[in-house]
Amino acid sequence: MKRFVGFVRKEFYHIFRDKRSLFILFGMPIAQILLFGFAITNEINNVDIAILDQANDVNSREIIQKISASKHFSIVDIIQQESSIKSIFKKGNVKAVLQFENNFSSNLIKEKQANVQILTDATDPNMANTISNYITSILKNYQQELNQTVSIDYQIVPQSRMVYNAELKSVYMFVPGVMTVILMLVSAMMTSISITREKEQGTMEILLVSPLKPFQVIVGKVFPYIFLSIINAVVIVLLSIFIFNVPVKGSLFLLGVESVLFIITSLALGILISTISATQQTAMMISLMGLMLPTILLSGFIFPISSMPLPLQVISNIIPAKWFIIIVKGIMLKGVGFGFILKETLILFAMTLVFMGFSVKKYNIRLE
Amino acid sequence: MGILVKNISKSYGKLTALSNISLDVKPSELYGLIGPDGAGKTTLFRILTTLMIADKGQATVAGYDVLKEYKSIRKSVGYMPGRFSLYQDLTVEENLNFFATIFGTTIEENYDLIKDIYVQIEPFKNRRAGKLSGGMKQKLALSCALIHKPKVLFLDEPTTGVDPVSRKEFWEMLKRLQQKGITILVSTPYMDEAALCDRIALIQGGKILEIDTPKAIVGHFPKPLYNIYATNMYGLITSMSHYEHTYSVFPFGEFVHYTDKREAMDVEEIKAYLVQQGLTNINIEATQPTIEDTFMELAK
Numbered sequence: 001m002k003r004f005v006g007f008v009r010k011e012f013y014h015i016f017r018d019k020r021s022l023f024i025l026f027g028m029p030i031a032q033i034l035l036f037g038f039a040i041t042n043e044i045n046n047v048d049i050a051i052l053d054q055a056n057d058v059n060s061r062e063i064i065q066k067i068s069a070s071k072h073f074s075i076v077d078i079i080q081q082e083s084s085i086k087s088i089f090k091k092g093n094v095k096a097v098l099q100f101e102n103n104f105s106s107n108l109i110k111e112k113q114a115n116v117q118i119l120t121d122a123t124d125p126n127m128a129n130t131i132s133n134y135i136t137s138i139l140k141n142y143q144q145e146l147n148q149t150v151s152i153d154y155q156i157v158p159q160s161r162m163v164y165n166a167e168l169k170s171v172y173m174f175v176p177g178v179m180t181v182i183l184m185l186v187s188a189m190m191t192s193i194s195i196t197r198e199k200e201q202g203t204m205e206i207l208l209v210s211p212l213k214p215f216q217v218i219v220g221k222v223f224p225y226i227f228l229s230i231i232n233a234v235v236i237v238l239l240s241i242f243i244f245n246v247p248v249k250g251s252l253f254l255l256g257v258e259s260v261l262f263i264i265t266s267l268a269l270g271i272l273i274s275t276i277s278a279t280q281q282t283a284m285m286i287s288l289m290g291l292m293l294p295t296i297l298l299s300g301f302i303f304p305i306s307s308m309p310l311p312l313q314v315i316s317n318i319i320p321a322k323w324f325i326i327i328v329k330g331i332m333l334k335g336v337g338f339g340f341i342l343k344e345t346l347i348l349f350a351m352t353l354v355f356m357g358f359s360v361k362k363y364n365i366r367l368e
Numbered sequence: 369m370g371i372l373v374k375n376i377s378k379s380y381g382k383l384t385a386l387s388n389i390s391l392d393v394k395p396s397e398l399y400g401l402i403g404p405d406g407a408g409k410t411t412l413f414r415i416l417t418t419l420m421i422a423d424k425g426q427a428t429v430a431g432y433d434v435l436k437e438y439k440s441i442r443k444s445v446g447y448m449p450g451r452f453s454l455y456q457d458l459t460v461e462e463n464l465n466f467f468a469t470i471f472g473t474t475i476e477e478n479y480d481l482i483k484d485i486y487v488q489i490e491p492f493k494n495r496r497a498g499k500l501s502g503g504m505k506q507k508l509a510l511s512c513a514l515i516h517k518p519k520v521l522f523l524d525e526p527t528t529g530v531d532p533v534s535r536k537e538f539w540e541m542l543k544r545l546q547q548k549g550i551t552i553l554v555s556t557p558y559m560d561e562a563a564l565c566d567r568i569a570l571i572q573g574g575k576i577l578e579i580d581t582p583k584a585i586v587g588h589f590p591k592p593l594y595n596i597y598a599t600n601m602y603g604l605i606t607s608m609s610h611y612e613h614t615y616s617v618f619p620f621g622e623f624v625h626y627t628d629k630r631e632a633m634d635v636e637e638i639k640a641y642l643v644q645q646g647l648t649n650i651n652i653e654a655t656q657p658t659i660e661d662t663f664m665e666l667a668k
Binding site for chain 2: 003005006007009010013017018201202203205206207208210211212365366367
């Protein structure tokens, strides 16, 4: 026990004396959560659009009125001829142009049909799609207002309700993802680097020629990072509750326990990486390329798994982050109990055992 | 309780690091492993400290087999690798404390053993190990290797990159440790340090050339040896290596060490030859062979 305490104390000296690792440990989580929370967002807010109103009559003006009143759009330009549409898109800041045909009102009244064209800049396809949907729904609303007095015989009225995130805030989606990425980064990368550092500096040689058992060395190296990762998890949850108002509907205790499980899974991965890499550089590259990218891309953090091609969907199953994100979303946003995330918990648990088994098998009691 | 090495061989792929090495180090002996870089010294150390497994042969350290009883060996030896291998971001005192703790002891418990060495670095105990000078680093590393009172001490090139004064102090310490009953196996590329050992093994290219006391090894030198001096050192060496009666010639400090092929050599004849080669200030006199001369002779 004394040995263990001595070892852990030494690890803390290493961590607190290395400014770089301190920054990764505590600066990065806060920076990431703030970045994802404020800057990176899927929501449409104040998108710049332009209007080409060839009709300039009652109805077209009413529609323009409605669009400019919505918080999603701001009208930055009124253009006069069709030929300027191209040049306005080329400038880049205007993302959509709304074009009303000549005699819009009279067509609407006499022919019972009037045309309006929505042109969107589809260099960002998701954005273009969303803009088009938003404008269409504004137009539909206006149409319903016009038809209030008229009765239509058959009518389907969709009543959609967004559950768990009624305001469609993207921060709700990012918090579980960022939390996963950060815990993975801190636990796996930092431990693999700290173990390979001992190899690189030759101190592993001395540790091997000592009565310390491999198990004691590993636990001693990993323990401080469990502790620090838990602090990180707490910081992230606090930031998301108090700054972004993300609710934690489920049990905080359950969230804590599941986080510790995921931290241990990541640590086991970190140990495994350290056993197969000889230098800190290699360990860092493997952690970044082999863990970070799949964690961000294939875990469902940013891109929904269900819309991936089948092979990638299969691969996503072996990514621990995927299961942890499901767990965190379940607890934080849906407020589910342990029973609903039992399967994911067991999968993470099994993965941890496998990683640890491999690490123990690969851990060298000698050099070579 | 010493070290016993029997027919040890080890190769890395095609490169043979050690071939059929045998030696025995008696309890509380100061034993030197003398040889140039790449001779296989570090490989032998790693095999004996259980860090590597030999391809062939057996070895015991302090009575324990290096393969089967590696755990017992790890408890009872001190090892100081060739490269400085302490934690550079920890202070002198923290390093020493750490190694004491992992061996289940304390600095106070074995202070008498490291006292002589540690008092010299104690004024710097709050300095980070990475900021110490070469000599102080070695003293700290030795203190750390000794803190658990090992029975056998392995020192792999402990004085490489250390100033001459610190080197001398270091060897004095080793002598004192030996008197406390610790068996010491030390490797060095410096021939002058070899004379300070009880016995030495000359090693080159993974093979042992000779094992004996430094005195006896010097006594084995087969021919009379001469110091030759001339103003132009380079001209002297090239002239002598083209001389028809030359058996061996190599630079030794400000002189050239020379042996002759013939039973009886004529000093005046060589002088005349060198004058003819355009050299000046020529001086030739007989000298005593050193371990380096013997090594060069054996390695021929």
